[in-house]
Amino acid sequence: MNMPSTNTHQGGWTSRHSAERYGINEWGADYFAVDANGHVMVLDPENPDGSPVSLLAIMHGLRDRGLEPPVLLRIENILDHRIKVINQAFTHAMTDAGYRNRYRGVFPIKVNQQRHVIEEIARAGSRFNHGFEAGSKAELLIAMASLESHTCPIICNGFKDAEFIQLGLYARKLGIDCFFVVENPTEARIIIEQSQALNVRPLVGVRVKLSTRVDGHWQEDSGDRSIFGLSTTRLLEVVDLLKQADMLDCLRMLHAHIGSQIPNIMNVRAGVAEACRYYVDLVREGAPMGTIDMGGGLAVDYDGSQSNWTHSRNYQLTEYCADIVDSIMEVLDPLDIAHPELITESGRATVAYSSVLLFNILDVTDCRPLQEADTDANTDQQALLTDPQIQRLNSVRDIVNPGNLQECYNDANFYREEMRDRFRRGTATLRAMALADNTYLQIIERIQEEIPNASRVPTVLQDLSESTSDIYYGNFSVFQSLPDTWAIEQVFPVMPIHRLDEEPKRTAFIADITCDSDGKIDHFSDPSGQHPTLPLHDVHKDEDYFLGVFLVGAYQETLGDLHNLFGDTNVASIRISAEGTIEYERELHGDTIADVLSYVEYEPASLQESFRQVAERAVRSGNLTVAERRTIVRSFSESLGGYTYYEHI
Numbered sequence: 001m002n003m004p005s006t007n008t009h010q011g012g013w014t015s016r017h018s019a020e021r022y023g024i025n026e027w028g029a030d031y032f033a034v035d036a037n038g039h040v041m042v043l044d045p046e047n048p049d050g051s052p053v054s055l056l057a058i059m060h061g062l063r064d065r066g067l068e069p070p071v072l073l074r075i076e077n078i079l080d081h082r083i084k085v086i087n088q089a090f091t092h093a094m095t096d097a098g099y100r101n102r103y104r105g106v107f108p109i110k111v112n113q114q115r116h117v118i119e120e121i122a123r124a125g126s127r128f129n130h131g132f133e134a135g136s137k138a139e140l141l142i143a144m145a146s147l148e149s150h151t152c153p154i155i156c157n158g159f160k161d162a163e164f165i166q167l168g169l170y171a172r173k174l175g176i177d178c179f180f181v182v183e184n185p186t187e188a189r190i191i192i193e194q195s196q197a198l199n200v201r202p203l204v205g206v207r208v209k210l211s212t213r214v215d216g217h218w219q220e221d222s223g224d225r226s227i228f229g230l231s232t233t234r235l236l237e238v239v240d241l242l243k244q245a246d247m248l249d250c251l252r253m254l255h256a257h258i259g260s261q262i263p264n265i266m267n268v269r270a271g272v273a274e275a276c277r278y279y280v281d282l283v284r285e286g287a288p289m290g291t292i293d294m295g296g297g298l299a300v301d302y303d304g305s306q307s308n309w310t311h312s313r314n315y316q317l318t319e320y321c322a323d324i325v326d327s328i329m330e331v332l333d334p335l336d337i338a339h340p341e342l343i344t345e346s347g348r349a350t351v352a353y354s355s356v357l358l359f360n361i362l363d364v365t366d367c368r369p370l371q372e373a374d375t376d377a378n379t380d381q382q383a384l385l386t387d388p389q390i391q392r393l394n395s396v397r398d399i400v401n402p403g404n405l406q407e408c409y410n411d412a413n414f415y416r417e418e419m420r421d422r423f424r425r426g427t428a429t430l431r432a433m434a435l436a437d438n439t440y441l442q443i444i445e446r447i448q449e450e451i452p453n454a455s456r457v458p459t460v461l462q463d464l465s466e467s468t469s470d471i472y473y474g475n476f477s478v479f480q481s482l483p484d485t486w487a488i489e490q491v492f493p494v495m496p497i498h499r500l501d502e503e504p505k506r507t508a509f510i511a512d513i514t515c516d517s518d519g520k521i522d523h524f525s526d527p528s529g530q531h532p533t534l535p536l537h538d539v540h541k542d543e544d545y546f547l548g549v550f551l552v553g554a555y556q557e558t559l560g561d562l563h564n565l566f567g568d569t570n571v572a573s574i575r576i577s578a579e580g581t582i583e584y585e586r587e588l589h590g591d592t593i594a595d596v597l598s599y600v601e602y603e604p605a606s607l608q609e610s611f612r613q614v615a616e617r618a619v620r621s622g623n624l625t626v627a628e629r630r631t632i633v634r635s636f637s638e639s640l641g642g643y644t645y646y647e648h649i
C-alpha cells in the first residue's frame with residue numbers, strides 16, 4: 001500500500017497540487033514556496049530571481065553540524081525584509097497623501113526577546129530609525145544596550161517604578177528619544193519627581209483607553225474594559241499634574257494600542273480617528289504633543305484566507321499604512337493642526353515570518369480500520385460473526401449508499417453503543433467489542449467514500465475524518481515551541497517540507513512527545529477553512545519525515561515553558577547569500593537535561609550522587625554486579641548531558 005517516495009508523479013499529482021492543498025502560496029507571503037521536486041523552498045526577498053534554498057537542505061546542513069531536530073530556524077533575510085517593508089510602506093503612504101511628518105517604527109521586545117533577534121532588528125532597523133518598545137526594566141536595559149543609533153526611539157510602556165523612570169531618564173541624558181507612556185497618575189508623579197531630581201526634561205506620552213472595540217481573539221480586552229490606559233478623568237488628572245509642575249511642555253505623545261492581531265481594517269480606522277480626537281484636545285490644552293503612537297495590532301495572515309477571521313486579516317500592509325495616515329489627516333487637517341510624527345509598534349508582523357519550527361515524525365498510529373481479509377483469517381473472530389450486534393453492524397456496512405448515509409451513521413452509532421453497554425455489563429468479550437469497533441470504523445469509511453456521490457450531506461457527516469484519522473507523533477513540545485496553539489487555539493501553517501510531489505494520502509492530527517493530552521495540533525486552517533486534520537504522507541521506514549510549522553517567530557519562544565521538562569530547542573540562524581548559498585550564521589544548542597533540572601532546583605551533581613548511592617545499594621543486595629553498576633551510572637551521567645528531545649542513539 002505504501003507509495004515509494006521515488007514514484008513522483010503517480011496519479012498526476014505534482015508539487016503544484018501540494019501548494020494548493022497546504023495553501024503555501026497564500027500564507028507564505030512570497031517567502032516560502034514549493035519547487036517542482038516537492039521541497040519547501042525559502043526565497044530571498046531581496047533577490048527574488050536568485051536561487052531559493054530548500055528547508056530540507058538546511059535541515060541536513062544543521063544535522064551535519066550537530067544540531068538535531070527539533071530546530072527552530074531563523075531566517076535573517078526575512079526579518080530584515082519585514083523591517084524594510086513596514087518602514088517603506090509607511091513612508092510611501094505619507095508621500096502619496098502629502099503627510100508632513102515622518103514615520104518611525106519600534107519593535108515591542110516582549111514579542112521576541114532573544115538576543116540574536118533583537119540584535120538583528122537593531123542592525124537592520126538603524127537605517128530606518130527603527131527603535132524598541134519596552135514593557136519592563138529588563139526590556140528597557142535590552143533596548144538601551146542594543147540601539148545602534150540615537151535617532152531610534154525607545155517607548156516605555158507598562159508599570160514603571162522610580163528605578164524604571166531613572167533608567168529612562170539616563171537614556172534621555174545619553175541623547176536617546178526615550179518616551180515614558182503614562183498609564184496612571186501615580187506614574188506621572190514619579191516621573192515629575194525623578195526628572196526634577198535628575199534635572200532632565202522627560203518625553204512624556206499618555207496612553208488612552210479607546211472605546212473602539214476590535215474583532216478577533218482580543219475582543220474582550222479592547223474598548224472600555226481594557227486594563228490598560230487612562231480613563232478620561234485620569235487623563236485630565238495627569239495633564240493637571242504636569243501643568244502644576246510646569247512640565248506641560250514635556251507632554252509630547254499620544255499612545256493608543258487597540259489590540260493584537262486586528263483582523264478587520266475598519267477597527268484600525270475607527271481607533272485612529274478616536275485617538276486623534278484625544279490628540280486634538282491635548283493640543284488645545286496647551287501641550288506641544290508632536291507624536292502619535294498607534295501601538296501594535298498589524299495582523300499576520302496565518303491561514304492565508306485574507307479575511308476578517310481571527311487568524312487572518314482583510315487588508316494588506318499598504319492599505320493599513322494608508323488608512324492610518326488618511327485617518328489622521330481627516331481629523332487634523334480641518335482643524336489646522338500640524339501632522340504629528342507617527343510611530344507604530346508592530347510585533348507579530350515584524351517577526352512571525354522569520355522563524356520556522358522543524359521537527360521529525362517519530363511514530364504513526366494508524367487508526368484506519370482493519371480490512372476484511374485481516375479479520376477472516378482469525379478463527380476466534382469467525383465465531384463472533386453470529387453475535388447479534390456484530391451481525392447488525394455488518395449488514396449496515398453492506399448497505400451504505402449515497403441515499404442512506406445519515407441512517408447508516410445513526411445505526412452504526414446505535415449498535416456500537418449497544419455493544420459497549422454489553423461489555424460494561426460483562427455480557428460481551430473484549431474481542432467482540434474490538435470487532436464491533438472495527439466494523440464501526442469500516443462503516444464510517446464507507447460513508448466517507450460515498451459522500452462525494454450524495455446530493456445533500458448532513459452537517460454531522462461533513463467532517464468524519466476525525467474518527468479515522470491517524471496520529472502522527474512529532475519530536476517537539478507544543479508547550480515549549482507553540483504555546484499559543486494550546487493557550488488560545490492559535491492556528492499556524494503546518495506542512496511537510498519535502499515529498500510534496502507525492503499525494504498525501506493519510507489524514508492525521510499531530511501529537512507532541514509530552515504526555516499531556518493537550519500536547520497536540522488538531523486545528524489546521526487554510527484558505528478553504530478550518531480542519532481538525534492535516535493531509536500527510538506515509539512515513540517510510542529508515543527515512544526521516546520532516547514537518548515545518550511556519551510563522552512562529554512572534555510570542556512562541558517567549559511564552560514557551562518546561563512542561564514535562566522539555567527545554568529550549570536547538571536554534572539556528574541562517575542567511576541566504578546573494579549567490580543563493582546557505583550561510584549558517586549562528587547556532588544555539590538547546591537545553592540539556594541537566595539544564596532543565598537545574599531550572600526546577602535540582603543540582604545535577606547531587607542527583608548523580610544520589611543515584612550512585614541507589615546503584616551501590618543494589619550492588620550490596622546482589623541485584624547488580626560492580627561492572628553493571630559502572631555502566632548504569634555512566635549512562636545516567638551521559639543522559640544528564642543529553643538533549644531533552646528524542647535523539648537517535
Ligand SMILES: *Cc1c(COP(=O)(O)O)cnc(C)c1O
Pocket residue numbers: 108110111133157257259260261295296297298345346347348349554
Ligand atoms: C503586545 C503589544 C504590541 C505588539 O502587538 P502586535 O500585535 O504583536 O503588533 C505593541 N504595543 C503594545 C503596547 C503591546 O502591549
